[in-house]
Amino acid sequence: MRVVKTGLVAAALLMAATVCAQEKHDKKTPEERAKLRTERMMEKLSLTDDQQTKMTELNLEAIKKRDEIRSNASLNDEQKREAMKAYHQEIKTKVDSLLTEEQRTQLKEKHAAMKAEGEKHREQWKNATPEQRAQMKTEHMAKKLSLTEEQKKKLTDLHLSTDKKMETLRANTALTDEQRKAEMKSIHETKRKELKQILTEEQLKQLKEHKHSHGDEPEEE
Numbered sequence: 001m002r003v004v005k006t007g008l009v010a011a012a013l014l015m016a017a018t019v020c021a022q023e024k025h026d027k028k029t030p031e032e033r034a035k036l037r038t039e040r041m042m043e044k045l046s047l048t049d050d051q052q053t054k055m056t057e058l059n060l061e062a063i064k065k066r067d068e069i070r071s072n073a074s075l076n077d078e079q080k081r082e083a084m085k086a087y088h089q090e091i092k093t094k095v096d097s098l099l100t101e102e103q104r105t106q107l108k109e110k111h112a113a114m115k116a117e118g119e120k121h122r123e124q125w126k127n128a129t130p131e132q133r134a135q136m137k138t139e140h141m142a143k144k145l146s147l148t149e150e151q152k153k154k155l156t157d158l159h160l161s162t163d164k165k166m167e168t169l170r171a172n173t174a175l176t177d178e179q180r181k182a183e184m185k186s187i188h189e190t191k192r193k194e195l196k197q198i199l200t201e202e203q204l205k206q207l208k209e210h211k212h213s214h215g216d217e218p219e220e221e
Contacts, residue, residue: 030067034060044110045103054098062091130167134160144210145203154198162191 028036037059038052047055069075069083099107125133137159138152147155165187169180196204 030060030063033063037063045099045106047103051098058091058094058098062087130160130163134163141207145199145206147203151198155195158191158194158198162187 034056038047038056041047041055042052065087066084069080069087072080072083075083096104125136128136134156138147138156141147141155142152166184169175169183169187172180175183199207
């Protein structure tokens with residue numbers, strides 16, 4: 001029971017790690033990223049000033065360690081995953097010591113709700129057609145931005161065309177990993193440029209701020 005509880009408590013830190021998909025494109029410093037992670041946790045838990053300080057320090061430690069593992073050229077992908085897994089185990093006890101029993105219970109409930117919602121979304125995504133997936137992405141953006149009907153149509157078309165390019169890229173077995181990464185980068189860059197043509201300056205600002213604080217708009221990979 002203690003192991004299960006500790007794992008759920010560690011989710012306080014690991015849930016914030018979902019921002020990593022965005023952070024790899026983010027130019028913020030490790031300190032700024034750690035602060036954002038703590039602020040995101042505060043949306044789920046009422047942390048004291050002391051807890052905020054300690055959690056920010058722990059987030060900073062985690063970010064630096066993750067960056068260190070990712071940049072370790074002597075490790076292959078599998079070794080990096082194992083190193084990351086081992087480190088997550090190491091920080092579990094540290095996270096556990098920062099939260100109260102009540103906070104652990106709150107976190108457990110929120111984590112269960114997030115998991116259920118995630119599973120529901122994944123099932124819908126799995127059974128959706130490319131056109132439906134593009135529409136789902138647009139609807140997700142519409143929750144954050146006040147989009148016109150014309151913008152929604154253009155965004156759905158953009159999502160669909162980008163997804164098709166990504167599918168073609170994934171199916172191209174003739175490319176090396178480096179070539180595939182370069183092509184993927186080019187596709188994302190093209191999408192970002194077209195996105196700037198569709199959204200207003202204010203919408204782009206709102207989208208950027210939402211990404212930085214929630215990290216819930218990962219790139220297709």
